[in-house]
Amino acid sequence: MLPLMPSDQHELAGYLLNAYDSQLREETEMMSATSVDRDGPLWRGKFDTRGFVSYRNLGGLTGEVLDDLIARTIEHYASDERITSFEWKTRGHDAPPDLPERLVAHGFQPEDPETVMLGEAKLLAMEVPLPPGVQLRRVDDQLDPLPDLTRAAAAQERAFGFPFGVKDFVRQLEKKRGLIEIWVAEAQGEVVCTGRLEVVPGTEFAGIWGGGTVPEWRGQGIYRALTAERARSALARGVRFMHSDSTEFSHPILQRSGLLPVTTTTPYIWTRG
Structure with a gap:
C-alpha cells in the first residue's frame, strides 16, 4: 500500500x-x-x-x-x-x-x-456545461451495440485523421470484457466526440483513451465533459486514480482539471x- x-x-x-x-x-x-x-x-x-x-x-x-x-x-x-x-x-x-x-x-x-498524466479520479469528475443539443452516452452496454460502435469509430477516424475500424472497438471489448466502456457525445444524431474508459484490474487505476472531437465541434468543452463522465463512471467502479498518455491537445485540458504530468512516453x- x-x-x-x-x-x-x-x-x-x-x-x-x-x-x-x-x-x-x-x-x-x-x-x-x-x-x-x-x-x-x-x-x-x-x-x-x-x-x-x-x-x-x-x-x-x-x-x-x-x-x-x-x-x-x-x-x-x-x-x-x-x-x-x-x-x-x-x-x-x-x-x-x-x-x-x-x-x-x-x-x-x-x-x-506523449505526456503521462496522473491524478485522482475525483478531480476530473466535475460538472462541465455542454453546448446546447449535445448529449453524452455510453454505447457498449446495449443489446446490439454495433450500430453505435460503427458511428463512434467513424467519428474517431475523423477526429484523429487515420483509419479506425469498428473491428478495433469490438476486438478491445472482447479482449477486456467488462473492463472497457465506450462513451460518445452526440449532437443532432451525429457522434461528435468519443472516448474509452479502461479499468486496470488489480490496481487503483483506470485509463482514459481515444478521446477525440471532430474538428468542427472542438473548443466547446465537449472532450472535457466526456472525460468528466468517464471519471464519474470510474469512481462508481471504485477506481482511485486516472491515467492517460496525452497528446499536446489533451494534455492542457487534463492538467487544468488537476492531473499532473509525471513523465513522458515514446x-x-x-x-x-
Missing part, C-alpha cells in the same frame, strides 16, 4: 510516478497477451501479430550488455513469422538516458512522444522487413 498522498505538488508527482511504475508496468501491460516470456528485466508479450516489451526498470544495464539485450529481443520476435512488428515503450524517467539512441541504432523508429517500433 502506498503512503498517504502528499500535498506538495512536486512530492505528489513523485508519489504518482511511483504508483504508475509499480502498478501499470510489467505484467499489467501483458494482461491481454497471447503469450509472455521473460529475458532479464524484460517482459516480452505477443498479441496476435504484434509484440510489446515492458519493464519497470532495466536493472542498471548499460553499454554492450544493453545492446545484447536489445539484439536478443529483436531476434525473439523476428524468429516468429507471425509477428510483423513490436513496440519497445520507453518512459522519460527511465535509465540509461541513451536508451533511445541505442534503440534507433538497432533499427527502431520512434513515434510521437513508442519505439521495430517492423519486419
